[in-house]
Amino acid sequence: MKITVLSGGVGGARFTRGLLAHLRTVLPGAPDAPAGTTAEVTVVANTGDDMWFRGVRVCPDLDTLMYTLGGAVHEDQGWGRREETTRTSTDLAAYGLGGEWFTLGDLDLATHLARTELLRTGLGLADVTARLCRRWSPGARLLPMTEQEVETHVEVDGPDGSPVLLHFEEWWVRHRAALPARRFVQVGLGPSQPGPGVLDALRDADVVVVPPSNPVVSVGTILAVPGVRDALRATRAPVVGVSPVIGGAPVRGMADACLRAIGVETSAAAVARHYGRRDEGGVLDAWLLDTADAAAAEELRAEGWVARAVPTLMTDVPTTARIAADALDLVAAGRR
Ligand code: GDP
Ligand code: CA
Numbered sequence: 156m157k158i159t160v161l162s163g164g165v166g167g168a169r170f171t172r173g174l175l176a177h178l179r180t181v182l183p184g185a186p187d188a189p190a191g192t193t194a195e196v197t198v199v200a201n202t203g204d205d206m207w208f209r210g211v212r213v214c215p216d217l218d219t220l221m222y223t224l225g226g227a228v229h230e231d232q233g234w235g236r237r238e239e240t241t242r243t244s245t246d247l248a249a250y251g252l253g254g255e256w257f258t259l260g261d262l263d264l265a266t267h268l269a270r271t272e273l274l275r276t277g278l279g280l281a282d283v284t285a286r287l288c289r290r291w292s293p294g295a296r297l298l299p300m301t302e303q304e305v306e307t308h309v310e311v312d313g314p315d316g317s318p319v320l321l322h323f324e325e326w327w328v329r330h331r332a333a334l335p336a337r338r339f340v341q342v343g344l345g346p347s348q349p350g351p352g353v354l355d356a357l358r359d360a361d362v363v364v365v366p367p368s369n370p371v372v373s374v375g376t377i378l379a380v381p382g383v384r385d386a387l388r389a390t391r392a393p394v395v396g397v398s399p400v401i402g403g404a405p406v407r408g409m410a411d412a413c414l415r416a417i418g419v420e421t422s423a424a425a426v427a428r429h430y431g432r433r434d435e436g437g438v439l440d441a442w443l444l445d446t447a448d449a450a451a452a453e454e455l456r457a458e459g460w461v462a463r464a465v466p467t468l469m470t471d472v473p474t475t476a477r478i479a480a481d482a483l484d485l486v487a488a489g490r491r
Contacts, residue, residue, distance in 0.1 A: 157356075159356045163373025166367045176475070201368070202301060203376035244259050266287065279351065285297075357386040363390060365395070365397070367398060370410070395483070398423040414429075423444040432459070
């Protein structure tokens with residue numbers, strides 16, 4: 156079985172870790188595994204948050220995936236390396252270059268240095284990512300959505316009221332998404348193409364999962380890469396989404412600020428309708444939401460959705476494995 160996941164950072168990485176844990180219980184060697192069952196998980200990662208910073212290429216969502224699936228993530232924080240230190244960033248601040256709002260951990264910096272060195276040899280980001288993943292054995296294939304530098308910028312009001320563009324990371328990390336966003340702009344999107352393997356991973360999948368990632372700046376950015384939305388609409392695989400919104404609020408982070416900017420209410424039903432059903436021109440076939448939103452599930456079913464409410468708080472790996480199993484179950488009947 157081939158499963159393709161369209162992921163941002165923390166939400167998508169935690170979900171994928173649970174998915175892999177679930178698959179390990181149904182694969183060869185596991186007590187209930189059907190004979191010959193194998194599974195291959197491909198993650199198409201958002202690279203819209205990437206940036207050049209201090210001379211190195213930083214890929215926040217790819218790294219969160221790599222560290223989470225590779226067992227190296229700072230668990231409480233959800234991103235970055237565990238047992239991280241920040242001596243280099245602290246020392247750099249003394250030079251007063253600006254940009255002190257973004258801290259590169261000492262261990263994390265090693266990843267960015269390695270990535271930058273590999274990129275400088277002429278390798279594309281897909282090959283570079285595969286090379287970095289050799290160390291971490293994430294158990295899934297991590298593919299950048301594109302190899303071109305597509306960066307999400309946020310348009311906010313400048314001091315004199317005229318529009319100013321900030322890199323997404325500056326808006327999110329420095330300003331904690333508190334500056335009202337007028338809109339998101341993907342700089343470099345026009346001439347970009349899906350990264351190597353991305354369209355194949357959508358076409359050849361048996362199931363595609365949209366995990367509980369930010370619908371605007373994670374999944375929305377992946378879908379905006381020319382060709383990706385069409386490939387998702389065309390795949391024979393069923394597409395199931397898991398709501399990142401529970402009871403009218405994002406579980407962590409400030410996704411509500413992103414949804415507001417695109418005029419979508421922060422509710423599990425509104426996010427489902429924003430993605431839309433494939434039989435109505437959208438990208439999903441089914442939607443898994445939280446038991447707190449059972450009424451919304453009912454509402455969506457009345458509109459013709461395949462929707463189910465289950466506990467979706469990813470509190471630990473076994474609980475998250477259950478959520479992944481529920482997502483797969485929801486579309487199992489339609490799977491070819
Ligand atoms: P980011 O790139 O690090 O922001 O991560 P993602 O885009 O992959 O995921 C962010 C989203 O994950 C947020 O909007 C959260 O609401 C959602 N999220 C985080 N933890 C949970 C959880 O335990 N359950 C659910 N349903 N969503 C979650
Ligand atoms: Ca991100």
